[in-house]
Amino acid sequence: MVNIPTTPADLIPFIISIITSHTFITLIIFPGMIHLMLAGSFLTWYERKLLARIQLRIGPLYAGGPGGILQPVADGVKLIFKEVILPYKADRTLFISIPLVLIFLGTLPFAVIPFGQHWVIANLDVGLVFVFATTSIFPSMIIIFAWASNSKYPFIGGLRSLFQQVAYEIPMWISALSVVILAGSLNLVDIVNAQAKIWFIVPAFLSFIVFFICVMAELERLPFDLPEAEPELVAGWYTEASGAIFMALFLALYLKLYMMSTLVTDLFLGGWWGPSFLPQPVWTILKTMVVATAIIIPRGIYPRIRVDMLIKLGWTRLLIIALVNVFLTLLIVNTGVLAAWGL
C-alpha cells in the first residue's frame, strides 16, 4: 500500500508507484486500452485480407508494412476527417451518443475477461454474468440508433437486429450454464483454471457448438447477417452513419467480435492453458485468433438464411439442444465419469 503524498517531494515516487503498479499496467497496456485498440484495428485488416484471399483477390496492399497492415490507420484518418452527415429530422443527440455507448459496451466486458492467470483487469466473482449483462444492452441501443436516424432501411435493420439477438441470447446463456456447472464458478479466472487438465470442449461439446452458433448470430455474421443484409437493406441499421460515427460503430462491432472470441476461448478452449514454451497471454491470443478466423470465414463462403428460418433455428433447435446438454452435464458431474480429470 502506497502512502498518500503530503509534500511535493513525495509526489514523484507516488506517481511512479502508480504507473508501475499491476492494475495500471493491466488498465493501460496489456488487456487494457492499447492492446484493445491494436487488436480491433488488426481484426479489421485481418478480415479484409482473409476474405480477399478466400475470393482470390489480394485485398489491402499499399498502406505500408507487409500486406498493407497499416490500412486500418489510413481508414481511421480518412474517416475522422470526413463530413458527418446528419439525416433530415434525425435525433441529433441520440445519433451522436449511441455510437459512443456502443463502443463503451464493447470495451467494458474486457475488464473481467482474463488473458492469463494475472492478466485480467478486475477479477470479478460474477464475471460471466457481467459479460452477458453488458452484451444484452446492445440490441436496445441498436434499435434506438436506428430510430434516431429517421430512415427506413436502418429501422427495418434495427428491428431485425433486435429479435435476432433476443432469440439467440437464451440458448447462449443456457449453453454457458453447463460450463458454469462443470466449473462451479461464475468467475472467468476460476472457469479457466478448472480447465487445466481437460478443456471444456470435451465434456460439453454440444454446448460449444450451440454457443458458437449463438455467438455468430449475436455478432450478426453470415449466415446470420440479416440486420445488415447488403442486397436488401443497404447496410442495415448503420446505413446513415458516416465519418466519425461510422468509424465508432465499426470499432464497436470489431471489439465485440474480439470480445466474443475471447469469451469462447475462455469458456471452452482452455483459455491460457497450453505447452509452457509460450507465455500465457500468447496462448490466449492465438486461440482467440483461431476462433475469430472461424467466425470470419463463413462470410466468404455461405449465403444468408431467411428470417423465419433464423427465428425457428434459435428458438426451437438451439434452445432444446442447450437444455438437453444441461441434463447431460448433470449426468457427467453426478456419475463422475470424468473424475480422473477433476470434474
Add this chain to the structure above:
Amino acid sequence: MALNPWFVIMIWAVLILIMMGPLLTIPYLIVFPSRKENPFRDMPFESGQVPQGYARHRLAMQYYPFVLMFVVFDVVGMFLFAWGISFTKIPISSSLMVLLFLLLLGAPLGYALRLALRRENW
C-alpha cells in the same frame, strides 16, 4: 495492493469514456452548430429514390411473441445460473426440484412456440 474489482471496473469505464469521448463529442461541438441546412445532402439514403414521408411509422412487428417469450426466459436463465454455480454444494433433492421446474416449463414453452410459429399470428 488488491483493489475492489468493482472499483477497478469503474476506473476502466471512466478511462474508456476519456479515450473515446473526444471521437464523437468533437463533431458534435464543432461541426454541427456551424453548418447550414442542405436538403439534398441530408436526405435519408434510399438508393436514389426520393424518400416519402417519415420513417418513424408503426411497423408490423411480426415476431412479437418471441420477444414476449424472451421476457420469461430471461428471468429463468438468471435463476438457472444461480442454481448452476451452487450445484455441487446443495443436496441432489434440491437439484431435482429445479429439474422438475424445467420440465414443467417445457409444456408452456412448446405451446408458446407452436402459437408463435404460426403464420396467422405474425
